[in-house]
Amino acid sequence: xxxxxxxxxxxxxxxxxxxxxxxxxxxxxxxxxxxxxxxxxxxxxxxxxxxxxxxxxxxxxxxxxxxxxxxxxxxxxxxxxxxxxxxxxxxxxxxxxxxxxxxxxxxxxxxxxxxxxxxxxxxxxxxxxxxxxxxxxxxxxxxxxxxxxxxxxxxxxxxxxxxxxxxxxxxxxxxxxxxxxxxxxxxxxxxxxxxxxxxxxxxxxxx
Ligand SMILES: O=C(CO)[C@H](O)[C@H](O)COP(=O)(O)O
Numbered sequence: 001x002x003x004x005x006x007x008x009x010x011x012x013x014x015x016x017x018x019x020x021x022x023x024x025x026x027x028x029x030x031x032x033x034x035x036x037x038x039x040x041x042x043x044x045x046x047x048x049x050x051x052x053x054x055x056x057x058x059x060x061x062x063x064x065x066x067x068x069x070x071x072x073x074x075x076x077x078x079x080x081x082x083x084x085x086x087x088x089x090x091x092x093x094x095x096x097x098x099x100x101x102x103x104x105x106x107x108x109x110x111x112x113x114x115x116x117x118x119x120x121x122x123x124x125x126x127x128x129x130x131x132x133x134x135x136x137x138x139x140x141x142x143x144x145x146x147x148x149x150x151x152x153x154x155x156x157x158x159x160x161x162x163x164x165x166x167x168x169x170x171x172x173x174x175x176x177x178x179x180x181x182x183x184x185x186x187x188x189x190x191x192x193x194x195x196x197x198x199x200x201x202x203x204x205x206x207x
Pocket of ligand 1: 165
């Protein structure tokens with residue numbers, strides 16, 4: 001299982017600092033949606049230039065204009081671009097077309113999708129390299145939130161999937177047992193007093 005750090009910071013400087021701290025322990029460097037909205041896709045270029053050996057994930061969460069938005073991000077250095085599973089099939093098909101042209105990958109983020117299992121199968125058939133079983137920051141804060149549903153949806157869907165939703169050192173082993181191909185960790189790394197140590201601890205928990 002690969003480890004992806006979600007860099008939910010707001011400036012390119014902060015992202016470069018964080019990436020420099022955690023790169024030895026992670027496989028995928030994700031530019032978070034707030035960072036891209038704040039700094040633009042130049043953040044993707046800056047991270048790829050600084051870490052050409054790492055996979056770079058642009059968390060666009062695209063809902064429309066799939067081919068155009070994905071093409072821009074791939075042209076700027078992204079290896080993966082996220083498209084929302086709630087988007088129409090034509091948006092996902094367009095984004096996959098751009099990914100194929102660049103020999104890169106589309107990840108479909110299932111945040112907010114009620115039936116994640118069905119949509120996971122549909123978008124994988126459309127060409128997504130993997131889906132993200134994702135509970136966003138707001139959903140994590142809702143009463144009754146349970147992380148377990150993400151894992152069981154991934155297990156049932158039987159397609160390549162990542163998991164994101166507050167993963168930390170005490171939950172990452174369960175993520176791996178569920179069969180996930182990627183564990184995404186944001187706050188447990190960028191919010192730690194020592195992000196390098198936090199990333200190292202997560203990496204060490206992956207067997
Ligand atoms: O995409 C996101 C929110 O929409 C986050 O980057 C993702 O949820 C990972 O962060 P955390 O581990 O803090 O949940």
